[in-house]
Amino acid sequence: MNRIFKYSICLILLFSVSQLVAQEIKWELIAPGVWKGSVGKPESYNLLTAAGAKPAINGLKDMGEASFPLVKEEITGKLTDGKTYLRFPLDKNEQIYGFGLNFQTVHQRGKILKLHVDHFGGKDNGRTHAPTPFYVSSNGYGVFVNSARYLDIYAGTAVKREGKNVPEAKDRNTDKTWSSRPYSDGVEILVPAEGVEFYVFAGPKPLDAIRRYNLLNGGGVLPPRWGLGFTQRVKTLYTSADVEAEVKAFEDKGFPLDFIGLEPGWQSKAYPCTFEWDKTRFPEPSAFVKSLLNKGIRVNLWTNPYVSPQASIYNSIKPFTADRTVWLGAIPDLTMPEARDILFSQLKKSQVDIGVSGYKFDEVDGYDHYLWPDLTTFPSGKSAEQMRQTYGLLIQRYSAEMYHERNQRTYGLVRGSNGGGASMPYVIYNDYYNHEDFITALINSGFAGVLWTPEARASKTEEEWLRRMQSVVFSPMAMINAWSTGTKPWSYPKVEQQVKDIALLRMQMMPYWYSEFAKYHFQGIPPFRAMNLEDGYQADVKKEIKTTNLEENPYVEAVSKEVKDQYMAGEYLLVAPMFAGKETRTVILPKGKWFDFYTGAYAGDGEVITVTPGLDKIPVYVKDGGIVPMGPALMHAPKSTEKLDLEIRYYGSKPGKYMLYDDDGETFNYEKGAYSFREINVAKDGNGKLKTAISGAAKGKPNTINKVSFKAMTK
Template sequence: MNRILKCIACLTLLLFCTRLSAQEIKWELVAPGVWKGSVGKPESYNLLVAAGAKPAVEELKTAGDAEFPLSKDEIVAKLTDGKTYLRFPLDKKEQLYGFGLNFQTVHQRGKILQLHVDHYGGKDNGRTHAPTPFYVSSNGYGVFINSARYLNIYAGSAVKRDGKNVPEAKDRNTDKSWSSRPYSDGVEVLVPAEGVEFYVFAGPKPLDAVRRYNLLNGGGVLPPRWGLGFTQRVKTLYTAADVEAEVKAFEDKGFPLDFIGLEPGWQSKAYPCTFEWDKGRYPEPAKFVNSLLNKGIRVNLWTNPYVSPQASIYNSIKPFTGDHTVWLGAVPDLTMPQARDILFGQLKKSQVDIGVSGYKFDEVDGYDHYLWPDVTLFPSGHSAEQMRQTYGLLIQKYSADLYHARNQRTYGLVRASNGGGAALPYVIYNDYYNHEDFITALINSGFAGVLWTPEARASKSEEEWLRRMQSVVFSPMAMINAWSTGTKPWSYPNVEKQVKDIALLRMQMMPYWYSEFAKYHFEGTPPFRAMNLEEGFQTEVKKEMKTTNLEENPYAEAVSKEVKDQYMAGEYLLVAPMFTGKATRTVILPKGKWFDFYTGEYAGDGEVITVTPGLDKIPVYVKDGGIIPMGPALMHAPKPSDKLDLEIRYYGSKPGKYMLYDDDGETFDYEKGAYSFRTINVVKAANGKLKASISAAEKGKPNTLNKVTFRAMTK
């Protein structure tokens, strides 16, 4: 009997080992501080392929050499049930950030997620607009899983029986330190494919790992200058005359405006779409678009990619679409050149060629009840799952290519993105509308390689409207999305002046914003990012227990204290938004002296301060030695031929240095070297006088500067 039992045990073990087999990881150094690991047979279609990402090779070299940040022996890969299992080690005190565009949490350790492109449904469970499979460790490294599949993530949430650092089992009855979530020493990933490639990024600091990840994507997007101006989206059924009247109102009231967004009513039919102008509302599209261009206003068009049976391109594109529809519209298989040629050929002919400057691509994310199901078959042979994970990337890439071919930059909106998309010129938005969560999303966007806008639509009070507008100005896109409400910047008369002031501040700060986006492109530094990436920022590693009825939730756990309501904006600014109904707030200042952005007054040094800014201001602080280049309060972004005065504001007393970027602001000539970084240096002498300089313009390089003055903000 014992011999039989032993045979059964051996057979069971053999079957288990056959089903769960360890795999050798093939390593390749692809750039300084960046390693690619390959396991099994990685699928040829992945996120980097879909995004068309081309690594910024020279910039990655500039990032410098670094040692492999983990123990390779502790990175495990196995194949099981046709799936690939990966495990990465974790230290006990390590915190994790990333895993996509989350809206309510910054700390991700202990989470169980399925990374799945979808609308945001109110929970950070992995289903979101950009479920980027990239995470960053507080220990200063990053990991990216390059798979276009739904990934199951166990971010330090599951304890292996025979793990390296298995915690002691405790008696809940008598030991108050018992935890329902015992410490786990690994990040585990399940990929539904028989192989995968992944990347490990060295630091030494977390921000260095983020930079390397963005540079592997090709570097962050560099928008046109006008894209960083102010944008207004008009009501759905506006006519050409309505739009022109709204543009005139902006001019009459002295509000800046750079591009205006037309919603579904510009098309003859939408949901699904024809991609053709409605001749009743827009009888002369080319004349309309050019009339606005002559006034310095660009046109951005809403669309989704689902083709109406009444569209002129329907019959030709039908063979290259999926076998399920969205709102009865055909779903183009954008991995096929035939489908792309037809769809984007229509956009080019009907819109781009007459001067339309960009798009808002809607509904490429979710809901499950209207998007194509996972049983959908696409003619390319790519699965419905792969298409779901990459459709946002595909629509961004191939629309951006239309503009690149014209040597004309664009900047638009999209509902979905993913890993590999950092270089694509789109900002994510959604239908959710929680101000606090919008700021958390802005913070997390810096870990996800995407841009996010905390747009304003309408508000229940004038206070809420002003607070939302203040946040919008300190974000990647200063936008009012009034497709439903028709809201204008001046719709709340009691705060009209404050809204105008903050909109004009956005325009004054354009030299700073433009330079910070250039650093995103050339260095990989996210222009908007978490405090956790800022040098000298520390929070106590305390855990807090929210008031909980243990009878209702017997496994309630204390959670790590997060900072999710303040963020860094560019090299020098700390932004701490105010929310409706709150007259005061606390701000955590990193180590080093910080100064009030508006007055230059000293605010604190590595401490927690409580501020009461009043309704007129959003709290903003500048680090010691900070330099903020400011331009005039223009109504529209400057043209390539414009020469503008520059006021360089300096804060504190520490010697300051800033790299000011310049190019023509509209074309891709910077890719051929037609750009410059001019060095600004400021030193404050003992007598309080400034010794300041800006390097001379390089011969043959763009130079949009006229008179330059320096201003000491700290007296």
């Protein structure tokens, strides 16, 4: 018996040791500069399968070949306790960015996170609307972990007992250089599954790695032109007459409007939803939608996906729903074709087929107290955890497919997303309302492969309202969300004219915004992104900024200051928002000459400037040689058959080039080649006279451009 006992103990010990042995990583070259690694037995359901993401191969090929950016032997994977442990090397002078839609921090080194789809709760702890498991390094590479699980991230926090970069232990009593957070040379990720696949993206620059990540996910979304216009979301219980009166007020006051958002009151019941029109508030839905379309106004409908017991589809969809509810509504298992067919057939029949142009999908993120718990079961067999991490992806994917089948682009709102969702035609929003943090989220959206809107709802003062509206104009969706307040653009009379001016500027800039989104789609370049992705950017400071929810980060060697309040918008623009109560602010200009967007005046070169822009303007700067195509200040985005005169604005003195995108603005015909990039070139000769050129319209391609003029902004 004793011998058998000892033999059993040996087997147990041998099994335990084997569980800790490093696993072989299988590598596969997916596309130029993109490698897939796999450890153990990766789960078949992951973020990319949920999103249905298909790599934009042509865009990846256009980026060209690149060398593997890390030492493969320093990337390790282990299986232990039924979980997969990944470790990636981290240099001492390296900063990392990403890990989802964070609202308060841009630098992620030294952070411990639990990546978990949730409503943002006030701290950057990994629980957020899009906890994308992708990070990019200042050394010019990226890493994406393709798992639909809650991931534990140790972003340079744990120190191995033995390794090549183990720091020296110091005596806190006598050594002033002692740190409670000593240098760690690894990013460590714990995946609660017996295997996982992950991707490594080459640079050579950080922006190149981000581009490859976005292109792996199909490239960024290309919205319809009208999606880049203005949207007003009306009060919850508005009737069709109320909506029509509001549309008339926009027209009478000369404020642009492209799509109007109806909130829960359009449905007969909400929280949970029937997905059916309320006939007391909207007695003739088809006529109502058609009437607005005839005026150039699209309709966007709020909903959440939880099915009311009073819904006409409840009994048929019930077998394909979870065993728990949300607000007593059934939760469709969107991984099952049966559930999707029932739900989206209802949306198609009663809404899309009569002309509804898009949706706002609410409550697919959190909180825990109303969303399904992790013990919930789904009829497909997918775990509640996997469904939580991917539900936002699923609702985006299959609603977008409805419109794709109609050859009709859409652009809407969603509360939850994740890795794989870059090509989805949705912008994230939430119920948080801190202006400064909204800008930080906009910056971080460029690392997460998502879009974010710093929407305006209401304000305590006229100044705050104007400052918020200025930020809205330089964002992916120019939106007022008045579901509760009923706020209008003109609700603050003292700044009504300034709000109108900035709204019209948004419409004038439509050619620029549309071209920048085309580059997002075809080239993977985020239209809104962090300053550290801009060539020549260097914020040289001695100390890392503290945050409200994190100890001081000791990695002062990680290149630059954490800048959370200015960003790049498209190829040439640097935007530095103003916040209520602030008359001046500092702006960090990258190396190279920069010029004032409004006047063309020289602003600086690789320096920190202090500006006092006045209430009327949000500080915006253009790099030397910058070209910004401008159109007329229309009340609605141009129609597919409409030709517009363009004014090409040119800044500085350096020769400039710009690729101006054109297609019909509404359909998916661009996927079949019905688009063009027209090259614009501007330079000054020895006498300061402009030399200009724009390539001709491609034969057989859409052409929405009429007369073209050029304007030198810098005298």
